[in-house]
Amino acid sequence: MEAQAPPKKTFIAALMSAAASPRTPSYREDTYLPSHLKPSEQKSLQHLKQSLLASSPTPHPSMWGIPLLPPDADPRGDVVLLKFLRARDFRPRDAADMLLRCLEWRRAFAADAVAEEDLGFKELEGVVAYMRGLDRGGRPVCYNAYGVFKDKEMYERIFGDEEKLGRFLRWRVQILERGMKLLDFKPGGVNSIIQVTDLKDMPKRELRAASNHILSLFQDNYPEMVARKIFINVPWYFSLLYSMFSPFLTQRTKTKFLISKEGNAAETLYKFIRPEDVPVQYGGLWRAGDDLSGPAKPASEFTVKGGEKVNIEIEGIEVDSTISWDIVVGGWELEYAAEFVPNADVGYTVAVEKQRRMAADEEAVHGSYTTREAGKLVLSVDNGTSRRRKVAAYRYTVRKSAAIV
Structure with missing residues (x-):
């Protein structure tokens, strides 16, 4: 009798087992210290620089105000280049193509100026997406919650047509760009953020287009900028939701996922974030407006x-x-x-x-x-x-x- 292959784990089951540990074994966050690079990785970095020198449409390419190539480059530029290399498994040609597309997107999108724009989404600030505090490793934390869009009137007001969707995407980039300003971009420094996504009441079908746009845009233009993606208040249908955006994710991105079912938000977040920096709606002590009175008192x-x-x-x-x-x-x-x-x-x-x-x-x-x-x-x-x-x-x-x- 022929032996049967063991049944495959569903994606939700795999994430649940990974949630038992703060970090999945397959994920390793870079230090960006030159001494920690393998000889092959150092060689790929040099090849990437040579490729950019030959193909960059501008003589002094930069990103987030950081020059990337000689004679202006500094160690921060190497951190940016290594992020693109890591996203392409240290294949310098593929990394160069990705980086050049990103530079073109940033130019066309006017990404350098978006952080200071008033895009008219005051009602969403501090609710749908916002930067709040640091994790235990000093990384900025970005919270995301889309449950407010279960209200059809709210959904139509924000996503009712292509123009509105485009403005919302610009606002989401604005939040992320503000997060980028909080990073060191230095070897051994704080070079990534933590993302917390609340799936409670999220209208998965209605937000299909927005979710796909956001995931694709972030993965293409912000490689290795997220150290951990924490999903909280995860409903039973998460596997269906995952199938919606899975094609837009790299395998390395998937290894950063950590899942927390409904009722476990505080226990999961406390592993990464101190209670005084966790919002009260997720089992923490931080309330909107607390920052006005100075740094939070430790708990x-x-x-x-x-x-x-x-x-x-x-x-x-x-x-x-x-x-x-x-x-x-x-x-x-x-x-x-x-x-x-x-x-x-x-x-x-x-x-x-x-x-x-x-x-x-x-x-x-x-x-x-x-x-x-x-x-x-x-x-x-x-x-x-x-x-x-x-x-x-x-x-x-x-x-x-x-x-x-």
Whole structure:
């Protein structure tokens, strides 16, 4: 009897297994340090430069303000060239063709000027696509969410005809170009961004044309600019969605994918991004407008095991002090309470926030309490009815109240 070949994994199953590790083994991010290049890669870099010298339509080609060729070139230019080489498996001729097409596209698109343009998409900023904070490695993070386009009126207003679609694509390039301005383009520096894409409520059929345009445009003109593509709130039909844009992706791009099904956004994002930099809608502590008050106060992370109750005690609070705190548990579905316990035996414990059941989709809690006596604040989260481990974070500040005259 002839042995049967093992069944092939579906794409969604392969991504789910890859999600168990922060990085898939097949992906390796370049350092761009000359000493880390193989002799064959160094040779390809020299061949690429020679090819550009012979075929560039301008004597001083540059990208993102970085000169690429002698006599003006600097180490940053080599980083850009190596990105195109990596995207073409270090085939210098193919990399040169790709780079020249990109230079022509940037000229025709006026990409160098787009970052400062007012394209009239104020309602989409901070909602559909935006740069927000850094990951744990110092890389800028770009968030993408297209669920607002399930509203047909909104969809028609943004994508109703070719002209509107073209303006939207220009706006998406604008967001990415702003991200490019945050990169070092230096050997050993921060040379890529992280992309987080929220698939919740995304109208996959309606956005087919826009998705294909965006993916093709980014892959052709921003090679190796994304270190990791994190998909969160992934619905059951993701495999169908993937089949829509798979033909536009290289194999190396696919190895950068990390998948997170609905309810696991915080646990996935915390692997890469500190909680104070994760937006509240994804289980973090950052709210729109927080940046206006300066850098985010670092948060303390902890886990709540299934069946476990955790009490966080903030001690040393003096008389007439105001304590403010933020606390969040990824995918809550547990009991939360806050109480103030005075130091004096004659004092009474105050239920600052009565125990209540927190829904899975609730955002971070922000609380504040002014004391009348010295004591401690106790924040409790009770995961006693669940077997699932959950990630969580909190932070606080204490300030002495001004003296009353």
